[in-house]
Amino acid sequence: MSFRVKVFLSITATVVVAVWIVAAVVSTLVTRSFERRDGERTAALVSQFRREFDRRGAEVARRIDAIANSEAIQRMAVNLGGSEPDANRYFDQAQALAREQSLNFLDLVGPDGRIISSAEWPARFGYQESWLTEQANWKSAGTFLKREDLADGSALGLITVRTLKAGERTLYIAGGLELDKDFLDSLPSVEAMRVQLVRNFEPLPPPESLGSKLTAALVEAVRKQPREVTRTGTQASITALPLLGRDQQLLAILLVESSRAELASLKNYIQGTAWTVGGGGVLLGLMLSLWTASRVTRPLRELTASVREVAGGNWNARATVESSDEVGQLARNFNQMTQQLAEQRDRMIQAERVAAWRELARRLAHELKNPLFPLQLTVENLQRARDASPEQFDEVFRESTTTLLAELDNLKTIIGRFSDFAKMPAPHLEPVDLNQTARDVVKLFDAQIHAPGRPPVEVRFDTQDNLATVRADPDQIRRALRNLILNALDAMPNGGTLAIRTESLNGAGQGKVALEISDTGEGLTPEECERLFTPYYTTKQHGTGLGLAIVQSVVSDHKGTITVHSQPGKGTTFRIELNA
Amino acid sequence: MKLRAWAWLALSSLGPLWCATRPHYGGALAVDLSTAFNTLEPAELPPLLWPAIAETLVRVNARGEVEPLLAASWQRESEGKRWRFSLRPKVTFHDGEPMTATSVAPVLLAALKKTYADVTVTAGSQTLVVQSDHPMRDLLSELANPSAAIVRKTEANTFIGTGPFRVANWEPGRRLTLAAFEDYWGGRPYLDSVVINLTSTRANADLFDIPFASPRRIVPEATRTWSSSPRELVALVAAGIDAPVWQGLALSIDRAPVVDVLTQKRGQAAFGLLPQWLSGYAFLFQASPDLTHARQLIASARPAPLTLTYAPNDSFARAVADRIALNARDAGIAIRPAPGANGNLRLVRWQLDSADAFAELTRLAGFAGAPERASSLDPSRPETLYEAERALLDTNRVLPLVYLPLVYGLAPRVHNVERNDAFNLHLENLWVDP
Known part of the structure; x- marks a missing residue:
């Protein structure tokens, strides 16, 4: 990972x-604040509902009192208290009285508990309302909730009961107002709050009509256990208030729903802001990183590039020193180091050149000294023969000249080798089949391999069929193979196995062909392996030390590689890899 | 002396009584009617008014019997295919024109053609012959209907009758003033005039109707009232209701509260179609509600909700329908009352205009959609009337609920009122204190 x-x-x-933490903290604080305010508003609305409930209850009581004191009811009481009471004639009395007092419900009930007149369900005259006669003092009962049966269903009523003496008998007046949507609409409107009244008698409202699953679950919970319950969902917070009847039965549930849309909106805003700030942070981080990189890593990158250049051989590469900080110090040190290295390299090159010249001189002296010494002896022998025995001079002369010519040929050969190494020509590339080339080269050594008296050398080919051709100069490749095979045979004076393997290289080295030449000779030490391709280095008694140098030069000119693997006593393997 | 004194004292004490009960000529009778009408055609007028203006050849008397009116007598010939009527002499229309057979015949023919398509009316000097190819068993009943009233229509589109009162002033839909017809063949009526206010809901006139409908008149306690014999049948009519449901519904209905409360005891529970005064055997159909049995029948039938329709703006019908729905609900039947005429059940108010039980039952059978049930009716065999009515009830198409009378409230100054349960109230018999 880069800096x-x-x-x-x-x-x-x-x-x-940082943004996430701030957003979380702000969101939490906002949620708590909102919930606190939500709770306060819900409590205020519930309180308002109770006040309105009480106010309407008082209003109902006032209206029922007015009815009880009305002339019509007083006359009715007189009639019913008389000797010939006729309740039938009052069967539609309640409707008129309810209309006068704007009541939704009004039942006039006789001493026997039978309805004389019903405003909300006129057809129920004569039906029994025994609950009225079960209690004596209705004044103390106040106003209460009651389910009112109607012709087309049921309603929830806020009911007050009054009694009136009709002679020895008692007349019951029960009436009230419906606790309906109008009642709820009369509550002060609070933004984002909704009040709903769910009746708890048949027909029960279907759950889907309650608005949400949360509401339905809340209603179900209150039905099971009538108590005030508050539940909070993602969309709303709902408080359920059980509304009980006179005998504590659950008649309705008041649902105060506070929308959390505002909170959700606020949270979304916070979240959006957090995302924006976070995005800005990422952008800022990017910009800062770019800026920092430009200020901090650019010198480092330049230094890295300089190091690469040095590693690539450019010893003159230098890092730019722009600051006096650690990076600047590092660049200065680098420049100092590379300068020292360059100086050391120059000195080493000088030394190597001197060493090379010395080695060349030594090799030349050694190579030339061998044929020169017989030349010197032969010439001295000619001089002695002319002086000592002129009669034999001609014969000596003939023998000496023959020797001189042979040694001069030898000198010529030595000089030719050096000349060849010095002027390696540029390769002329063409498709070359390494399998066939290797076989052709081995064939050149047949006579040497099968020479009489030579310990047997087994030649083993382990070549890959359909081997890709390589782009190479066939003459130079043959020359390199000749040197390797000659070395291998020289390494096995006591016989052995000459193995030649070829293979196509796939995968990372795709498009390459490998050729290995192995012997089972004495092998080389690691030190010998390291110096093996050095010109004029040889392990043989009469070698020039140029064979493997030439091989490496050929392979290098073909953009290939050559490696050697050897273990003393187990033989040596040269591996050449060329591009297909 | 002592005896004579006592006798004188006794006679002098009877004096005021005599004066109080002696008919008094003159005065105007104020009548308030809750309904309105815009024509004076007899068939469109209330039962109280049309006989005062127009008369028929025959009428139904207080006992429900047919008696002569403009026809002095009649003869039934050829098994009822021909009827010969002798017109009452010295009868004149309100404009002074004498009533003759020639003037009566076209009116009669137009009225009877509606019932008897091939009827002919032949006018003699003072006789009328009504003839048809088929027996006209209900002819007298038809002739007693207001549609057969003998009237002449003037160019001013008013009707001139022969009744005890003539039209003095007519403000359509608002007020009708009648004046005593001095030349009435039955003698001048006691009242000089009758002023009828329409669509009035007051209860302080000399005479006012107390309808079983809207607008309901607020009648003060101890108001003197007069009720006719049952003139209307309130019944449920249905088609396509399963027998168990129908029977369950019939058993669930408690008629007594309807009579006691909704009719204020002026009506009568109806178990048969024809009232007692018309058939004489209505008591045979009497039954009691049986909610338990009704529930059993309904529980097995599991009926779909029914709709009970009634005439719009008829508060009495609505109240009855609501009560029936309540009773039915107790038995397990869901009935939704609604104004209209297309319900599974219909609440109908059937006018019992005819004094002829056979004719009335025939009409009822036709109305109930079972005219075949009346095909066996034979006036010569009274038992066929009961059999036909029973058969009609068994069709499960009509369920009688309550009979309603005509009810009028009367001021104390109004005298000579017919006895209760009479067929009608006759204005010509009334007189008022000055």
């Missing part, structure tokens, strides 16, 4: 975490 990415991630993470 720039690290800086970017650090800044971004810092900003995002």
Whole structure:
């Protein structure tokens, strides 16, 4: 991971975490504040409902009192208290009285508990309302909730009962107002709050009509256990207030629903802001990382590039020193180091050149000294022969000249080798079948391999069929293979196995062909392996030390690689990889 | 002396009584009617008014019997295919024109053609012959209907009758003033005039109707009232109701509260179609509600909700319908009362205009959609009337509920009122204190 990415991630993470924490804290505080305000508003609305309930109850009581004191009821009481009471004639009295007093319900009930007149359900005259006669003092009962049966269903009524003496008998006046939508509409309107009244008698409202699953669950909970319950959902907070009747039965449930849309909106705003700030943080992190990178990592990158250049051989590469901080110090040190390295390299090159010249001189002296010494002896022998025995001079001359010519050929050969190494021509590339080339080269050594008296050498080919051809100069490849095979045979004076393997390289090295030449000779030490391709280095008694150098030069000119694997006593393997 | 003194004292004490009960000529009778009408055609007028203006050849008397009116007598010939009527002499229309057979015949023909398509009316000097190819068993009943009243229509589109009162002033839909017809063949009526205010809901006139409908008149306690014999049948009519449901519904209905409360005891519970005064055997159909049995029948039938329709703006019908729905609900039947005429059940108010039980039952059978149930009716065999009525009830198409009379409130100054349960109230018999 680059320094720039690290800086970017650090800044971004810092900003995002900070924003998240702030957003979470603000969101929590807002939620708590909203819930506190929501609770206060709900309590206020419930309180208002109770006040309105009491106010209407008082109003109902006042109206029922007015009815009880009305002339019509007084006359009715007189009639019913008389000797020939006729309740039938008052069967529609309640409707007129209810209309006068704007009551939704009014039942005039006789001493026997039978309805004389009913405003809300006129057809119920004569039906029994025994609950009225079960209590003596209705004045103390106040106003209460009661389910009122109607022709087309039921309603919830806020009921007051008054009694009136009709002679020895008692006349009951029960009436009230419906606790309906109008009642709820009379409550003060509070923004984002909704009041709903759910009746708890047949027909029960279907759950889907209650608005939400939360509401339905709340209603069900209150039905099971009538008590005030508040539940909070994602969309709303709902408080359910059980409304009980005179004998504590659950008649209705008041639902005060407070919408949390505002809170959700606020949270969304906070979240949106957090996202925006977070996004800004990421952007800022990116910019800061870029800026930091430009200020901090650019010198480092330049230094890295300089290091790469040095590693690539450009010892003159230098890092730019722009600051006096640690990075600047590092650049200065780097420049100092590379300067020292360059100086050391120059000195080493100088030394290597001197060493090379010395080695060349030594090799030349050694190579030339061998044929020169016989030349010197032969010439001295000619001089002695002419002086000592002129009669034999001609014969000596003939033998000496023959020797001189042979040694001069030898000198010529030595010089030719050096000349060849010095002027390796540029390869002329064409498709070359390494399998066939290897077989052709091995064939050149047949006579040497099967020479009489030579310990047997087994030649083993382990070549891959359909081997890809390589782009190479066939003459140079043959020359390199000749040197390797000659070395291998030289390494096995006591016989052994010469193995030649080829293979196509797939995968990472796709498009390459490998060729290995192995012997089962004495093998080489690691030190020998390291110096093996050094020109003029040889392990053989009469070698020039140029064979493997030439091989490496050929392979290198073909953009290939050559490696050697050897273990003392187990033989040596040269592996050449060329591009297909 | 002592005896004579006592006798004188006794006679002098009877004096005021005599004066109080002696008919008094003159004066105007103020009548308030809750309904309105815009024509003076007899068939469109209330039962109280049309006989005062127009008369028929025959009428139904207080005992429900047919008696002569403009026809002095009649003869039934050829098994009822021909009827010969002798017109009452010296009868004149309100404009002074004498009533003759020639003037009566076209009116009669137009009225009877509605019932008897092939009827012919032949006018003699003072006789009318009504003839048809088929027996006209209900002819007298038809002739007693207001649609057969003998009237002449003037160019001013008013009707001139022969009744005891003539039209003195007519403000359509508002007020009708009648004046005594001095030349009435039955003698001048006691009253000089009758002023009828329409669509009035007051209860302080000399005479006012107390309808079983809207607008309901607030009648003060101890108001003197007069009730006719049952003139209306309130019944449920249905078609396509399963027998168990119908029977359950019939058993669930308690008629007594309807009579006691909704009719204020002026009506009568109806178990048969024809009232007692018309058939003489109505008591045979009497039954009591049986809610338990009704519930059993309904529980097995599991009926779908029914709709009970009634005439719009008829508060009495609505109240009865609501009560029936309540009774039915107790038995397990869901009935929804609604104004209209297309319900599974219909609440009808059937006018019992005819004094002929056979004719009335025939009409009822036709109305109930079972005219075949009246095909066996034979006036010569009274038992066929009961059999036909029973058969009609068994069709489960009509369920009688209550009979309603005509009810009028009367001021104390109004005298000579017919006895209760009479067929009608006759204005010509009334007189008022000055």
